[in-house]
Amino acid sequence: MTPPRLTSSRQPLRLLQDRVATGLITAGGVGVLLAILAIGVFLIWETLPLLAIGESLALAKLSPLAWGTLKAALAALLFAIPVALGAAIYSALFMSARLRTRIKPALEMMEAIPGVVVGFIAGLILAPWVERHLASALVLMVWLPLSAGLAGLLWQLAKARLQRRLPLSWAGLWLIPWLALMVVIALWLAPWMEQLWLGGDLRQLLDQRFGMDYATRNALIVGLAMGFAVIPSIYSLAEDALADVPSTLIEGAQALGASRWQALWKVALAAAGPGIFSAVMIGAGRAVGETMIVLMASGNTALFSASPFEGMRSMAAAIAIELPEASPGGQTYHLLIFAALVLFIFTFLVNTLAEVVRQRLRRRYRQMGGTS
Amino acid sequence: MKAGKVNTASRRPRFNWLNDLWPWLCAASVALSLLMLGALLALLLVRGLGHFWPATLEEVTLRSGDTFAGHAVREVELPQQAGDERLYFTGNQDIEGARWRWVTIEEIAERAQPTDLIRLERSPWGDFIGRLSAIEQDGQRWEGDAAWHRLATLLALPASQRQESQLLLTTVDGQTLRQPLASVVSAQAPNAMSWWQKTHVWGDGVWRFLSEGPRAANTDGGVWPAIFGTVLMVILMSVMVTPFGVLAAIYLNEIAHQGRLTRLVRIGVRNLAGVPSIVYGVFGLGVFVYGIGGSLDEWFFSDTLPSPTFGTGGLLWASLTLALLTLPVVIVATEEGLARIPEAQREGAVALGATRLEMLTRIVLPMAAPAMLTGVILAVARAAGEVAPLMLVGVAKLAPQMPIDGEFPYLHLERKFMHLGYHLFDTAFHGEDVQAAIPLVYATALLLVLIVLVLNLTAIFLRHYLRRQRGNEC
């Protein structure tokens, strides 16, 4: 049974359709890509009139903003880098695989929390609390790492049965109540210690003894809040980099008698170094550009001050506040657009650097033949 | 097995500080991050939802003999160990001139919770806390419990059918007040309520928060216009970003010559996802609002100049700006989906005589659909939480008109609109009475976080499903 021959009357139409569609997709695709490129072109174009203005004026306006941006980003990174890298090392090297599939998305969820919510909590809840309990807050920062070490020490001394029940591979989870308990203890003890050692309020002491002003919304708060926002992006990329290190490398090092510390430091971190570097770069890019958190948690005072207890105004926040009021074509307008250009170029360069480093690293792993 | 897992059997005899403790610091980092995330979510949940729970009203008598009624909000330590101070919400702004009262704990002589204390939600003047002594209507008069029942029946009717009547109110310190029924929104006697009734009131409060507009300078009422504005903007944005993002991804992955230039463009697009959102806002303001919008005004709306129509921030420009902001997200996700489709599928279609268009539309795009959907959902999640660019291109504290109404052309793209994130920022930082607004800010923040998290979880689930599907195929 042979069916009748097919006739191909639709041939020319189909080819025409194909050609037209290909043309349209090309036009659309190139158009979209050009539109994206237009951002850079627009920023540069709008900055050109600045050349006519004296540069000392621009400098006077922008340098406190640049300082504020750097200070905020630095504060955030000081908090975020240790926590994010610690978390990445733990979940790549120690965490049980089952826990890891749950924890990783949970931590990445942190990234999704809108900046405006983090900023609100930081600016209206955390900042007044820290202002009233400065000593407690500072004590907590020292106490928490110490209590983690204490947990480790107790664990080493514990009986083998308890060790089996609370293994290190699940410590990320069962340390949570421990840390919560430690926080409560610290909060309970801190006012008492403050009284005992400092003989009163720490803030007054700072003011009287060292002449340090204390602003409610300051670099400390911004660092905590923005650090919270930056942790997930650093963590996620650094974890990927560490998990990609061929496990044979670490096992090999330990087989040669290296301790766990040496295996991590000399082998895993060395091999994943570029990946971790790019993770930190991307975190820095995010910290520099984050607007709402700085806007809500920093007090927005354009100051030149290195004190962690004073506020700052970042470029992004300045743009958000001042640009809607600036008359188009005016000097402020161009200055603010220049600030946007600086942000654009900075983040673009940082991200490109990170991406290039990451791709090179991936190629190197592929050569080692260890893709896990 | 993962490398470097602890082997408890071969414990070293000597305890090595460096070697044995650092894993615990790393583990504590994970625990700390989770703790912070959990604390944030718990705080938002408790404070956001707790606000709608009818608070117990207290009648407080001070040592000075002064009495007032209200509900306790929080306690704060006084400096120099001088005891604690408690904040009460007392309402009655029209009588007392203030809605808040700080008292030190030592001052309080007596606290009682009489069941006849009521709380009236009014507009204007906000809450009243005190007692209902009588209701007068057309010469009739109800007193005591009868008055309360009468009020309940009146308020159960829709606002248009309520008869004109007067409430005679007394505060706990004996001042009286006549209140027309028309200005009363709701009434409750929380101390007399059972647990079940309180749950009912709570559900009602949540519903009214979601479905009503803001009142009393954003310190009261709901966020419905903000929800509506956010959703509308996000829908408009998706309508714009989906076709263009997919188009650009198809071009990059299927049509463009896969050379050095394409690779550079791909890295560039990927990096644009990391460019701060405020920069997109600047672009939107400069190009869309002042550039295109200004020109549109000159050409079509010159009769209303100098007051701008399109030459100022608005719904259209906000959606366009966010579409541009989320383009990289959609492009990257779609490209990943396209790259994952096995070459054999494409060749199979082409070998059967399909043109490239037919191969794309019938095989490749259906297979990449979940990836595209993931990209769009991620884009929506990002756009819903983004506030900074909107401050430049078109949100309003309180938009007088909704962007959709019955007036031609029904959808008003040039109007300003309210946005959940900006509403949160504005109420928290520029409100007149921040103290009163904070519970609502919590609720708004919770709503925003829930929306964004649900969207993200959907995307994660979709991607997971996609990977599993691909796993079956291999």
Add this chain to the structure above:
Amino acid sequence: MLAPLHSANTAQVPVAHFSSEHSCLSIDHLSLAYAGKAALRDLTLSVPRHRVTAFIGPSGCGKSTLLRAINRLHDLNETVTHSGKITLEGQDIHDPQTNVTELRRRVGMVFQTPNPFPMSIYENVAFGLRLQQRLPKRKRDDIIEWALTSAALWDEVKDRLHRSAWQLSGGQQQRLVIARTLAVQPDVLLLDEPASALDPISTLKIEELIRNLKSELTLVLVTHNMQQAARVSDYTAFLHQGELVEYGPTDQVFTNPRLQHTENYITGRIT
């Protein structure tokens, strides 16, 4: 069996030639390179109509490349350059007048790993048909039944035509791909190691199918399995490093190869 017109020893290469009335496909001085790297060198041969021709040779010898060239699949890859001529029933396939989608309809291709589309069995077979023309459902159903029957799959799937094709076994998937190709009624069917990913029983079914299809159309089979070539093909071409080494009736190539090189390969001394 169709005998070669003359088995002349032109330029050392023992090659069978067929007159134009018996030749379905002829390849004339074809060279092809991937990004400048030669994959086929000056290849000339012709494929007889309604016969099974096998291309054998060690991996990387260019046999798959040759097959893909006949379908013009290399058009998808911009780095491929070629010279020489391929004619299908006297028509130059690279001629600008030639419609490439029509060519691909006439030259069906089956790949190494089964690649059914992620749709139902019915839709897989209907895919090519829908591209060609709008048919009434009755007629389309007839063609689909015919194609599945010809691919010896109808009895196994007739009750579950609307289930996903990915649920079929590997052998069934491969026969489905053949049915899909048959449905658009090609003149030539190119099979690129169609059984390499299958178990022995499925392999035998495919081989039987290939022998049966001979009456309908011309088949070209690429395989690295010598026994398979011997079992199913009428003519065999041996390729090595992009060059045609020997081409003739299968019996002759396997039992009495003219060149030492061919014998070495067939007996497994080189791979």
